[in-house]
Amino acid sequence: xxxxxxxxxxxxxxxxxxxxxxxxxxxxxxxxxxxxxxxxxxxxxxxxxxxxxxxxxxxxxxxxxxxxxxxxxxxxxxxxxxxxxxxxxxxxxxxxxxxxxxxxxxxxxxxxxxxxxxxxxxxxxxxxxxxxxxxxxxxxxxxxxxxxxxxxxxxxxxxxxxxxxxxxxxxxxxxxxxxxxxxxxxxxxxxxxxxxxxxxxxxxxxxxxxxxxxxxxxxxxxxxxxxxxxxxxxxxxxxxxxxxxxxxxxxxxxxxxxxxxxxxxxxxxxxxxxxxxxxxxxxxxxxxxxxxxxxxxxxxxxxxxxxxxxxxxxxxxxxxxxxxxxxxxxxxxxxxxxxxxxxxxxxxxxxxxxxxxxxxxxxxxxxxxxxxxxxxxxxxxxxxxxxxxxxxxxxxxxxxxxxxxxxxxxxxxxxxxxxxxxxxxxxxxxxxxxxxxxxxxxxxxxxxxxxxxxxxxxxxxxxxxxxxxxxxxxxxxxxxxxxxxxxxxxxxxxxxxxxxxxxxxxxxxxxxxxxxxxxxxxxxxxxxxxxxxxxxxxxxxxxxxxxxxxxxxxxxxxxxxxxxxxxxxxxxxxxxxxxxxxxxxxxxxxxxxxxxxxxxxxxxxxxxxxxxxxxxxxxxxxxxxxxxxxxxxxxxxxxxxxxxxxxxxxxxxxxxxxxxxxxxxxxxxxxxxxxxxxxxxxxxxxxxxxxxxxxxxxxxxxxxxxx
Numbered sequence: 001x002x003x004x005x006x007x008x009x010x011x012x013x014x015x016x017x018x019x020x021x022x023x024x025x026x027x028x029x030x031x032x033x034x035x036x037x038x039x040x041x042x043x044x045x046x047x048x049x050x051x052x053x054x055x056x057x058x059x060x061x062x063x064x065x066x067x068x069x070x071x072x073x074x075x076x077x078x079x080x081x082x083x084x085x086x087x088x089x090x091x092x093x094x095x096x097x098x099x100x101x102x103x104x105x106x107x108x109x110x111x112x113x114x115x116x117x118x119x120x121x122x123x124x125x126x127x128x129x130x131x132x133x134x135x136x137x138x139x140x141x142x143x144x145x146x147x148x149x150x151x152x153x154x155x156x157x158x159x160x161x162x163x164x165x166x167x168x169x170x171x172x173x174x175x176x177x178x179x180x181x182x183x184x185x186x187x188x189x190x191x192x193x194x195x196x197x198x199x200x201x202x203x204x205x206x207x208x209x210x211x212x213x214x215x216x217x218x219x220x221x222x223x224x225x226x227x228x229x230x231x232x233x234x235x236x237x238x239x240x241x242x243x244x245x246x247x248x249x250x251x252x253x254x255x256x257x258x259x260x261x262x263x264x265x266x267x268x269x270x271x272x273x274x275x276x277x278x279x280x281x282x283x284x285x286x287x288x289x290x291x292x293x294x295x296x297x298x299x300x301x302x303x304x305x306x307x308x309x310x311x312x313x314x315x316x317x318x319x320x321x322x323x324x325x326x327x328x329x330x331x332x333x334x335x336x337x338x339x340x341x342x343x344x345x346x347x348x349x350x351x352x353x354x355x356x357x358x359x360x361x362x363x364x365x366x367x368x369x370x371x372x373x374x375x376x377x378x379x380x381x382x383x384x385x386x387x388x389x390x391x392x393x394x395x396x397x398x399x400x401x402x403x404x405x406x407x408x409x410x411x412x413x414x415x416x417x418x419x420x421x422x423x424x425x426x427x428x429x430x431x432x433x434x435x436x437x438x439x440x441x442x443x444x445x446x447x448x449x450x451x452x453x454x455x456x457x458x459x460x461x462x463x464x465x466x467x468x469x470x471x472x473x474x475x476x477x478x479x480x481x482x483x484x485x486x487x488x489x490x491x492x493x494x495x496x497x498x499x500x501x502x503x504x505x506x507x508x509x510x511x512x513x514x515x516x517x518x519x520x521x522x523x524x525x526x527x528x529x530x531x532x533x534x535x536x537x538x539x540x541x542x543x544x545x546x547x548x549x550x551x552x553x554x555x556x557x558x559x560x561x562x563x564x565x566x567x568x569x570x571x572x573x574x575x576x577x578x579x580x581x582x583x584x585x586x587x588x589x590x591x592x593x594x595x596x597x598x599x600x601x602x603x604x605x606x607x608x609x610x611x612x613x614x615x616x617x618x619x620x621x622x623x624x625x626x627x628x629x630x631x632x633x634x635x636x637x638x639x640x641x642x643x644x645x646x647x648x649x650x651x652x653x654x655x656x657x658x659x660x661x662x663x664x665x666x667x668x669x670x671x672x673x674x675x676x677x678x679x680x681x682x683x684x685x686x687x688x689x690x691x692x693x694x695x696x697x698x699x700x701x702x703x704x705x706x707x
Contacts, residue, residue, distance in 0.1 A: 008072040011035055015098030017267065021070040021077060028068045028079070032100070032188075032267055041188050041267040042123050046081055050088055051120045051223070052106075056250065057233040058118040058226040060160065060214075063088070085110040086119065086253070097286050100265040106224075107258040114253035120207075120223035121263065123190065124214045128179030131218060132521070133211055134277045136172040136572040137599040138165060141274075145480065145526035146534035151241040152603045154230050155211055155218075161231035162212025164223060167194045168579035169665035171599055172284040172572060175211050175220045178276035185270040187279055190220045191287060193262040194577060197251065202583025207261060208249065222263055225249040236666050240532070240603060246666075274521030281568045285627060290576040292596030292638030298689055304643050305686040306359060308656030309352055312679050313371060314339065318400050319382065320374035322352040324679045330653045334676055340396045340403075343383070344417030344485075345530055346660075347394065348683035349375060350424035354431060355686045358694065361435050373440060376428060379421075380446045385413075387472040389453025393417055405467065405530065412467035412475045416528050416542075419464075419485025422450045426492035444496060451493035451502050454486050458505065462512035466527060479516050480527035481539035487513070488546040491553070503553075510546055510562075518543065518565055525569065529601050536601030537573040540566050541612055548619050563619055567628060573599040574635060575607065579664050585671030587664070592671075594664040596631075596638030605667035608660055609639045609681055614688040618695075636692070639685060642673055651675045656682070 008021040016036050022029040024045055031043040050063035067082040076093035091103040106119045132141045138153045146152045155162045167173045173194055178187040190209075197205045208223045212231075226249035229235040236246035251259065266283055270276060296304070312322040321341035327333040341349045353375040360368025383391040383402060390413055392402035404411040425447050432439045457472070459465055464483025465474035490506035493499070517525050517539075525539035544566035551559035578595045581588040597607035613636035620628030642659055644652040650659060650673060658681050659673040668674070 008070045008077045010075075010077050010092065010094060012094035012098045012100075014094075014096060015268075017094065017098060017100065019077070019092060019100060021079075027065075028070055032265065034268070041186060042125060044122075044124055046079065048124065049121055050081065050083075051118070051122050051221075052083065052086055053118050054085075054114050054116055056116050058116075058223075058250070060122060060212075060221070082109075085114055097283075098266070099283070099287065102263045102265070103260070104263065105258050105260045106253075108253040108255055111255050113255065116250040117253045118224055118226045118250060119259065120221060122214070122219055122221045124219045125177060125188070125217055127217060128177075128181070130180040130185075130273065132178050132274060132276065133218060134174075134176040134178075134280060134572070135163065135165075135210060136170055136174060136277075136280065137605065138163065138170065138602060139211075140277075140524040140535045140602065141522060143535050143602050144523055146602060150533065150603060151230075151237075151243065152534050153237065156213070156231040158213060158231065159216070160212055160214070162210060162219075162221075162228060163230065164208045164210035164212070164221060164226065164228040165237070166208055166225070166227065166665055167192055167206040168670070169605060169667070170209060171575040172280060172288075173209055173577070174280050174284065175209060176276040176280045177211075177218055177220065178270055178273070180273065185273045186268070187270050187276040188220075188267040189265065189276070189280055189283060190222065191264040191266075191284070192222055193264060193287065194579070195261060196580055197259070198580075198583075203248075204580050204582050205248070205251065206579070222261070223249075224251055224259060224261075237605065238666060239668050274519070275565070277521075277572050278565070278568045281571045282627075284576050285631070288576045290595050290631070290634060292634040293591075293593040293641050294637045296637075296640040296643065298692060301640050301643070301685060302689045302693065304645060304656040305682055305689065306656065308654060308658070308682045309355060309359075309686060311654050311656070312352065312682065313356075314341075314397060315371075315374065316397070319395060319397065320371070320378045321349045321395070322356075322375065322679055323397070324349075324394075325677065326654060326657075328654050329657065329675070329677075331651070331675060338396055338398050340394050341379075342394045342417075342679070343379065343391075344393065344420035344424075345414065346678040346680045347417075348420070348424070348680040350379065350421055350428065351683040351687055352679060354424060354428050355683060355690055357428060357431060358690045361431075361437075362690075362694075369437070372428065376425065376443060377440060380442050385470060387453070387470070389449040389451075390468060390470075390472055391418065391421075391450070393421075404470070407467050407475045410475075411470055413470070414467050414530055415464045415483040416466075416485050416530060416538075418450075419454075419483065419487075419489045422447065422454075422489035423485065423492045425450075426489065426496050429496050430492075447493055447496060448499075451490055451497075451499070454490055455501060455505050457486075458509060461516075463509055463516065479523065481513060481517055481525045481543060482527045484510075484513055484528070484539070484542040484546055488542060488549065491546065491549045506546070507550070510550060513543060513546075514562055518562060521569075525566075529604065532601045532603040534601055534603045536603075537570050537598055538600075538610060540570040541610070544570060545612055545615055548615055551619075552622075560623060564625075567616060567619065570598070570611070571631065574611070574631075575599075575664065581664075581671035586673065587671040592641055592662070593638065594662075596635040597662065597664070598635070605665055606661040606663050608662065609658065609684050611635055611639070611684075612688075613639070614691045614695075617692075636688060652677070658682075658685070
């Protein structure tokens, strides 16, 4: 083996990051460090970094190197590697943001087809204390709150065990590792700038990214597309707690074929432990410069979603409200449970009532305001249980029956869903007051009764349980973020009633949620999505909403920091780039752009419209943080994709309908959406759209939110 060019060194002009070419046993090595500090963040020889194999299953074999050379360029380093079958060219530079860019090209020089080839880079890290790994939407400190009986991504323990997933499954294609070093904390982020190969028949092939163990240490791996799920090679996660064999990770390298990939690395100190994801989000925004689709104006979104809302209204002598699923589309009712109202979570009956009232008040349509009143009155009169302040969560129209969720074969009331519903009730009361409308007599007493129940339901741990039994006792006492909506509801109840005990309890509970989840993120936000017991976007979202409300009420910089942390954490679920889809798929034909769409949880890998766009926008405006304002605007407008504007679009016949699930990865079929249409898909978009319009007036809202 021939080795040339030892001693090359490159330092960023805008940071103190350096990369050095070293020599170890006659082998060229790379060392990443800081100019003003001893030691390295990461180092390895080219033979340990470069991976190449043919055949199935793939192997993380070290590439056999015959000749290697490092050349110092004016503003970079050029690495040239000759192997037995492939040559590799890596040009290393620092960009103006201080990121290390690696332009990598693999070329087949064997003169024959290299069938079922796999190539890539691997960075084996040194042993570290208190190491935490973040892979956006997939891994958050290895998902400690995930139900062990459910299949979700984990890194695994054991040689070669870990997770490699498709780049298009990652909203931010990045692996971040942070660790403790002495009394401080450090981080290393490895990004892929996704590129793809498209076959003659239109199949799009992306690379893969993840981490596994090598010699007992965490190892970051960027491969040409081969997969590993929880230590099993050539396995892909295809649905909730379900995997399948995967043959699409390999490439056939024709003679002379070159596969080019660009990777970016960043490293440095962390001010606080557990916050490597903050660096990921802020760097990803600079790297990907996300630009989302803008298919509709604000007024068009309101018009379309209003049509869908109107289709959900059902009134009889027994009840009044907005059904969770409609039977008006040509495919009929998708739910096997029959027509029903659901309050909170995926039903959002009272949030739809708020939307109807705003539409009525703004448009001088008294009938809409009356519909809101009827829906609230019905809920307050009929949803009561034997426990004062505890209410049922769903009403079935056909048999006039109230029902709830089930937990270990017994009915329970979800704290997440009930907290949302009580918040919605408070918002409707505040809306009526702000417009000079008389608040019906039973509404505030019902709010007070619910808030008083919350006061008496705090666990010894200082937080709310995930659910209550029908006798009012906690169904479980484990630590989760599921009950944060109850703290948020207490803040809303305080705004209605002025009762200090509500505010005090909410403040105290939020302190505990911060300590348990957000101070170190050893136990990330989890278990708010009711059908997925794991780390999820919605748990972080409700912490953000409550923290932002605390900041609005007090102006305290501590709550501003909490809101920023939760905002960045939930942004790790948001696509900041736009995957390309196979030719012939619905997404490619429609020009669907994933940029701006948020994922759901480490179990559910689809994207949906559930995101606090209005609050994030306002938080950005009030704190002078343009990035939050811009991203919120982009996300809100991007979520206008997939709305049915005429019968037959996106599989719907009711104008304004929109799917719950859109699938940019191999989870439930890449490049399509479903027709599962719970009513929260209406309420979440319309709720934000109406507040954009309320806040600024129609003309200002059109400018600030893209109208």
